[in-house]
Amino acid sequence: MNPTATVSRWLDLLQSAGCRVTAPRRAIVELMVGTSRALGPIEVYDLGRAEHPGLGLVTVYRTLEKLEELGLIERVHLPDGCHRYLRTADGHQHLLLCTSCGLVQTFAGDDLDPLSGKVANDTGFAINEHWLQFFGTCPNCRKPISTLSES
Amino acid sequence: MNPTATVSRWLDLLQSAGCRVTAPRRAIVELMVGTSRALGPIEVYDLGRAEHPGLGLVTVYRTLEKLEELGLIERVHLPDGCHRYLRTADGHQHLLLCTSCGLVQTFAGDDLDPLSGKVANDTGFAINEHWLQFFGTCPNCRKPISTLSES
């Protein structure tokens, strides 16, 4: 699905959920659909104001909360903090996150369900969620460092 | 190593790092050594005041920060928030966390280094950290629910 179609789909879903489609929401939806980076509220606010100058931070918080309820975006956690949001990937994917710029890639890894089942059995826990995430520096963020060391 | 010996070791390490061994620090160290739950600053504060009534929240923050610097505790992230601390496990372990009470168990899982290397190769990322965590409800926290549904 191309970005424009995805934006329409998200707006339709918002409307189906009893929400009105407004300019601020459209700006935030376009932003979240169009980026592969995990963005915090302030980043969404700053980027969103480029499209919709009057956008308020409060509206950002409320819209992100609603999109999360609808499962269209999800909160991702990084070692130094949480509270960033990312468009939800199709199917369950593992994440590779750049700790410098927030860029996110997904990768196919092992199916964790067998391990999860075994651990649940061994421990008596009812397991209902798991994270497999790698953290590092993306190719683009590595460049400046190597450039510096070469000069 | 038994808990008392571990407390001594932590206090020695604190002293070696140029810190003084004080009553508030001792209380916090005993707490963190003695629990298998991931605790947030407020929880440490409340539990710590049982041992050392005058304990201040500021001291909790500062002591947790210092223990983290020394690698004795580490920050763990849960789906609904981060900023909880847990005694660091020996060797690199995967975590199983109870989202209800914060209880943490470690489990032996697959060695992720080969997968990590492959993903780094495929993506150009420099990978320097990974998380494999399961979340669920521990046996103890499941009890009340089943009791309710049975009554």
Add this chain to the structure above:
DNA sequence: CCTTGTATTGAAAATGATTTTCAATTACAA
């Protein structure tokens, strides 16, 4: 054991992030 210098403490104030309140505005159903 006592003195002394300095790290540490806890209260209060400051900061920063997030949530709530509220009057004005706007989407959209009738």
Add this chain to the structure above:
DNA sequence: TTGTAATTGAAAATCATTTTCAATACAAGG
């Protein structure tokens, strides 16, 4: 087009965390 309820953004309130600061207490040296 109109009425109404949802939505907006500013300001205020709240909550978590950090900084400031005067008083205290650890521990090294006499």
